[in-house]
Amino acid sequence: MRILFFSLISLFVMTAMGVEPAQLETSAIKLSKALRGIPLSVKERQELAQAIQAGQGEQQYQKFIQAFLQTDQFRYKLKVKVDELVRVRTEINQNPEQRDYDNYQDNGLYLGAYDYVVRDVISQNQSWDQLLLAHEYRFQKHAVPRGDTYHDQSFFSVASGISQSDGTMEDLQNLQSYEWTFKENQVKFEESDERIAGILTTPRFMHRYVNTALNKSRRRASAVFRIFLCDSMMAAIPPTDAASEKSDFDMIFPHNGTETEQQIKERFADPHGTQADCMSCHYKLDPMGQVFGFSSAGLAPSPTPGALRYKSLSQGKVDIAVNGVRGLAKTITQQQDYVRCQVNHFWNWYVGKDFPKSEKRTLELMSKFDEVGRKPKDFIAYLVTSSEFRSKPQILNENQILARRAGSILKNCFDCHRNQNRNDEIRDWDLTEFPYKGDLQQRQGQIEMLVNELDLTGDGSKKTMPPKSSVWKLSDDQHQILKRWVEQGAPDYDGKPQVNP
Amino acid sequence: MIKFILIVSVVCASMSAHASFEERSRRYLSGHELLMTIQSLLPAYQSYENTECHSLVELNRNFLGDSQALTGEPISVGPNQNFVQWLNQCVSKSLEHMGLLDIVDGFMFNEKTDNLIGPEGIAYLQSKKNNPTSSVLAIPGVFVDRLVVEDPLFIEKLVEHQVKFFLGSDETIRDFGLIQDPKAYRAELVKNILSKKDLNFKQAIIRLTVQMMLRDEFLSY
Numbered sequence: 001m002r003i004l005f006f007s008l009i010s011l012f013v014m015t016a017m018g019v020e021p022a023q024l025e026t027s028a029i030k031l032s033k034a035l036r037g038i039p040l041s042v043k044e045r046q047e048l049a050q051a052i053q054a055g056q057g058e059q060q061y062q063k064f065i066q067a068f069l070q071t072d073q074f075r076y077k078l079k080v081k082v083d084e085l086v087r088v089r090t091e092i093n094q095n096p097e098q099r100d101y102d103n104y105q106d107n108g109l110y111l112g113a114y115d116y117v118v119r120d121v122i123s124q125n126q127s128w129d130q131l132l133l134a135h136e137y138r139f140q141k142h143a144v145p146r147g148d149t150y151h152d153q154s155f156f157s158v159a160s161g162i163s164q165s166d167g168t169m170e171d172l173q174n175l176q177s178y179e180w181t182f183k184e185n186q187v188k189f190e191e192s193d194e195r196i197a198g199i200l201t202t203p204r205f206m207h208r209y210v211n212t213a214l215n216k217s218r219r220r221a222s223a224v225f226r227i228f229l230c231d232s233m234m235a236a237i238p239p240t241d242a243a244s245e246k247s248d249f250d251m252i253f254p255h256n257g258t259e260t261e262q263q264i265k266e267r268f269a270d271p272h273g274t275q276a277d278c279m280s281c282h283y284k285l286d287p288m289g290q291v292f293g294f295s296s297a298g299l300a301p302s303p304t305p306g307a308l309r310y311k312s313l314s315q316g317k318v319d320i321a322v323n324g325v326r327g328l329a330k331t332i333t334q335q336q337d338y339v340r341c342q343v344n345h346f347w348n349w350y351v352g353k354d355f356p357k358s359e360k361r362t363l364e365l366m367s368k369f370d371e372v373g374r375k376p377k378d379f380i381a382y383l384v385t386s387s388e389f390r391s392k393p394q395i396l397n398e399n400q401i402l403a404r405r406a407g408s409i410l411k412n413c414f415d416c417h418r419n420q421n422r423n424d425e426i427r428d429w430d431l432t433e434f435p436y437k438g439d440l441q442q443r444q445g446q447i448e449m450l451v452n453e454l455d456l457t458g459d460g461s462k463k464t465m466p467p468k469s470s471v472w473k474l475s476d477d478q479h480q481i482l483k484r485w486v487e488q489g490a491p492d493y494d495g496k497p498q499v500n501p
Numbered sequence: 502m503i504k505f506i507l508i509v510s511v512v513c514a515s516m517s518a519h520a521s522f523e524e525r526s527r528r529y530l531s532g533h534e535l536l537m538t539i540q541s542l543l544p545a546y547q548s549y550e551n552t553e554c555h556s557l558v559e560l561n562r563n564f565l566g567d568s569q570a571l572t573g574e575p576i577s578v579g580p581n582q583n584f585v586q587w588l589n590q591c592v593s594k595s596l597e598h599m600g601l602l603d604i605v606d607g608f609m610f611n612e613k614t615d616n617l618i619g620p621e622g623i624a625y626l627q628s629k630k631n632n633p634t635s636s637v638l639a640i641p642g643v644f645v646d647r648l649v650v651e652d653p654l655f656i657e658k659l660v661e662h663q664v665k666f667f668l669g670s671d672e673t674i675r676d677f678g679l680i681q682d683p684k685a686y687r688a689e690l691v692k693n694i695l696s697k698k699d700l701n702f703k704q705a706i707i708r709l710t711v712q713m714m715l716r717d718e719f720l721s722y
Binding site for chain 2: 022023025026029030033034037038039042073076077080084090352392393395
């Protein structure tokens with residue numbers, strides 16, 4: 001009843017704001033595709049039509065939400081999204097006659113601990129934090145995964161003492177229980193076991209982000225930053241002042257493409273990872289990587305200390321010592337940046353990136369996420385009842401499309417420059433947030449800076465940004481897009497020029 | 502070469518990506534979802550003959566918008582020509598194996614047939630019964646080679662049903678914003694089909710189904 005009330009209120013507000021609500025049938029079709037990945041069936045359409053005729057259309061929409069959230073298709077679709085976030089391939093039975101979203105028995109398909117953790121969080125509507133905090137695992141035994149070498153049984157048996165051959169259990173510290181079933185194994189660890197942390201301590205994750213002598217688990221740390229804190233790990237320029245800006249750039253990109261790797265190695269006596277120009281990423285990666293310092297062949301016999309360290313735009317410096325992967329996972333779930341990041345994932349999945357949201361709206365969503373106990377189904381039910389989801393499909397005009405494309409290109413710039421926003425003397429400028437702040441003259445100045453740095457009046461050959469040694473390069477296509485964007489007056493997401501064209 | 506009406510926003514290299522195709526202003530069903538949807542709507546056929554129409558395999562993964570595990574980005578940002586050819590081939594094969602229109606003496610109706618032809622179209626076919634001694638259960642009739650021009654009324658009913666089934670009611674179609682006048686759009690479709698003098702019923706159903714499935718109103722949300 002409360003959801004119905006709020007959905008009616010939001011429809012009223014949308015109309016008052018000029019955002020056109022879509023027809024109920026349009027919303028229901030979108031709901032079905034967004035939650036289940038398939039259109040409404042004939043029967044469902046008939047139900048909806050009858051409900052609308054009886055004046056019960058909104059109630060039917062709410063019924064659809066609750067019904068769709070319980071389907072296998074919903075669970076599968078959300079799992080695919082999580083798999084893509086973690087960047088693992090979703091396992092699915094390729095034989096459509098045996099395809100069964102619930103049961104993968106006897107088909108050679110391997111469901112491991114990672115898969116079960118994610119599936120259980122979704123289907124049982126557990127807190128989203130369980131992706132990091134789960135301490136009970138299930139996995140299928142003896143099946144050989146396609147194309148991969150991970151094997152859950154041996155991974156957990158190394159530290160748990162479980163025999164791989166006969167299933168007998170030896171008691172070991174912190175191991176609660178082990179049940180042997182023909183099809184599925186179950187391993188439970190104590191909640192206080194600091195070695196265990198949801199999907200992070202599953203063979204799937206470990207093998208996806210392999211530890212080597214060179215990367216020292218920084219690859220795993222980088223993945224954790226990207227997935228759970230939305231940190232893309234682009235080289236971040238530290239806060240600075242105008243006088244030392246150029247030297248800071250030289251520090252971050254010292255050779256600017258003019259030296260070979262061998263020359264750089266000879267020039268620096270210290271090993272990689274301690275130089276100032278490397279520290280912009282390593283100060284974050286190294287302390288986190290330490291907690292992952294164990295082989296992917298088996299669970300760590302004991303937890304390793306490390307730290308969660310990074311610069312938060314909202315909280316300032318974060319530097320918290322942790323013990324073991326679980327300590328790290330718990331600390332991450334306590335950060336507001338984590339909440340913001342997960343909320344952004346859900347927003348992008350269900351409402352869409354093409355629907356920009358304000359900071360105020362983001363804070364509302366974060367509050368709602370906590371209010372529903374971080375449970376995915378409850379939060380998704382809220383999102384698909386929101387005015388943004390229920391609005392008419394946007395057919396963008398040329399300037400609106402241009403603005404979105406320019407914004408996505410400028411995000412690469414912002415990933416490096418974001419830390420400069422910490423220093424108000426320099427600028428408080430999110431290159432991707434349109435319209436830019438300030439009056440017309442100030443905005444004109446900002447656009448002119450972009451034009452000069454990127455050589456948007458020329459062919460791009462004289463551009464100074466991004467630096468030559470930057471990982472990201474501005475392509476010719478991107479250069480043309482930004483050029484056109486400026487020529488149109490640097491339109492914002494509504495298509496309105498920010499400056500004179 | 503069959504011409505398809507494919508209204509897709511101009512595709513540009515997207516810098517962000519999730520499951521499915523992604524273009525700036527709309528989300529497309531993912532590769533797996535497309536397969537699920539198509540299979541739920543169309544009659545099944547022998548899977549070992551048509552793996553690429555039932556599963557994501559190396560052959561079709563690229564143009565079905567599947568994402569790369571390395572980057573999480575979709576391989577294609579939106580439906581392209583390969584996708585059109587794939588869909589045409591899979592729909593054609595499925596409907597050819599439907600068993601419905603291949604039976605000379607009569608045919609069977611089921612839920613999936615209802616999806617494609619609709620209750621009014623079926624009622625119309627029933628009224629054209631011309632083989633009362635058929636031993637096949639359900640409604641007898643011979644429509645394998647019947648030309649569309651011989652029954653324009655059936656084509657009108659077919660178009661009306663398929664547009665509503667795949668794209669939605671007129672209000673929903675207008676909401677989506679790509680078709681402003683659904684009535685005119687339907688009339689254009691009928692005219693287009695009837696202009697092909699040698700097209701038979703089966704071919705007309707295939708052609709129309711593919712056209713509907715290529716619309717953004719069907720593929721995206």
